[in-house]
Amino acid sequence: MALREMFWLRRGFYRWLIPAAFVLPAWLFVGWIVFGANPLSLLWVLLSAPIVLVGQLILTLLIRARGTARAERAVSWTDVALIGGWNVLIIALGVFSNPWWWALFALTVVVGVAALWGVLAQLWREARPVGAILRTPDGVGYVPAPAEPRASRTDAEVIVIRENGAGPAS
8 A cells, every 4th residue: 555545544643643642641540550560660650641741742733833734634654653653652661561661661762852853853844944035234034036037127128218408407
């Protein structure tokens, strides 16, 4: 199946971003209860759940700030990979399996930072101006008007008419 045919996945992920900000931290609490993690793990849940909530909301707002995401109402494939991977790692953290929990926690932090960096890079790429920005002496920036083609300037004919008998202008 071609990536263009899987547009529904990008659009569905776009809709998932806001609910994920509330579902994923809740999953950490539920996972702590269901999998019978030790009481010390509750400290990590209490520390990481607000970070997941705020981080997911920040990623969501940065994605929705991009013009392409708003126009298509879909995220990019880079967003699906980075944020989707981060969400899967958060779900895996909620299992609280002791042998690999710390390594998974470290990987989750790294992928979360990479997701933030990737979203910021995409936003920056879309937000920067395409043409050159010039500045006035006062420091105000402006985009110059496109230059007219040279052919249209040479086609114009100028006729000068002078009056005879008129005195010098005073």
